[in-house]
Amino acid sequence: MKTLNELKLAKELIKFPSITPANAGIIKFLERKLKKLGFKTKILEFKEKNFQPVKNLYARLGSKGPNFCYAGHLDVVPPGNIKDWTINPFKPSIKKGYLIGRGANDMKSSIAAFVTAVSIFLDNNKKFKGSISLLITGDEEGDAVNGTKKVVEYLKKRREKINFCLVGEPTNPNKLGEMIKIGRRGSLTGKLKIIGLQGHVAYPHIANNPSTIIVKILKEFKDIKFDKGTQDFQPTNLEVTKININNKADNVIPATAEATFNIRFNNKHSSSSIKRRLNKILNKINKKNKSKFKIDYRVSGEAFLTKPNKTTFMIQNVVKEITKIKPKLSTTGGTSDLRFIKAISPGLEFGLVGKTMHKVDEAVSLKDLKNLTIIYSKILKNYFK
DSSP states (O other): OOOOOHHHHHHHHHTSOOBTTOOTTHHHHHHHHHHHTTOEEEEEEEOOTTSOOEEEEEEEEOSSSOEEEEEEEOOBOOOOOGGGSSSOTTSOEEETTEEESTTTTTTHHHHHHHHHHHHHHHHHOTTOSSEEEEEEESOSSSOOSSSHHHHHHHHHHTTOOOSEEEEOOOOBSSSTTSEEEOEEOEEEEEEEEEEOBOEETTOGGGSBOHHHHHHHHHHHHHTOOOOOOOSSSOOOEEEEEEEEOOOOOTTEEOSEEEEEEEEEEOTTOOHHHHHHHHHHHHHHHHHHHTOEEEEEEEEEEOOEEOOOOHHHHHHHHHHHHHHSOOOEEEOOSSOOTHHHHTTTOOEEEOOSBOTTTTSTTOEEEHHHHHHHHHHHHHHHHHHTO
16 A cells, blocks of 8 residues: 555644544544554444543554554544634645644644554554554543543453553654653643522621632632642643622622632642641631532542663654654653553653644644654654564
């Protein structure tokens, strides 16, 4: 079969308006490409109640171990105001050495590089010992409920063995080759509601102002010194993201006040230990102020670290060989689907430069796209030596 071209494939993928969780036919399109390479494929659609159904794809070439897996997502964030773009975000265009389009950076180009790398590898290694798989979701930018998490559960039930997984998220701050992610901090969101007693502002002694109480709570939350960080992780931090007091009158003490906060925590903590600490503060302050509260927590993922092994160092060396930069092994940034995959396989993340992800005129350097494809194909060559 003729070797694929990563730029052509990236353009084809960008043309699908696969705004999360809609796949717009892109999963079926990629499945056809992989079948032509010899992959056995399975489209997995999951439908958990109260969430949008999502189509995912698991494809495997070969049946023996070891199984090296490339993982990523084909869903993208909305483009925002299309008038702010210099092009139609779903009609990819090349300008000054960059491919522009929604998903060019995060992360359709990485998936194009995955598939092209496999095609290059197979041209020279038709009878390699092992398997190559792709785990592709349509629910990474959204709720992440019917996506990779469910695919991992499906693979566990089937006792499908993955020996190492490379997730193609954009990991580099400024230049291709700067950074490999070997772990991520956990993420916990809290939605807090304080229930006071409504009243006239001139008579505060016969009311109970929930805004005063919520400010005290948020200050105490913010003042917590969770830790100083570790050798591998940044310090844990809490950020208040919303404060809402739905009060239409200026002379009325409100009945309720609400706030949302997010905590990014390292592996010195679990979501359970943090919840216990926050609940202790909530109980103390609300008891003192004779108010009530409701708190809803959502855990996006626990902190995790993949201890570097020989595959980690091999990939680090390949990146250095191609880019002339030795990548730092890091745990910075947000969450990724590796938080789910770690339950069945060690892994790491390495992809493009993330400067334009989620932005207007999202773009990837053509040189970086070519080099990423070379890196991914060389990783396969070294892994299956």
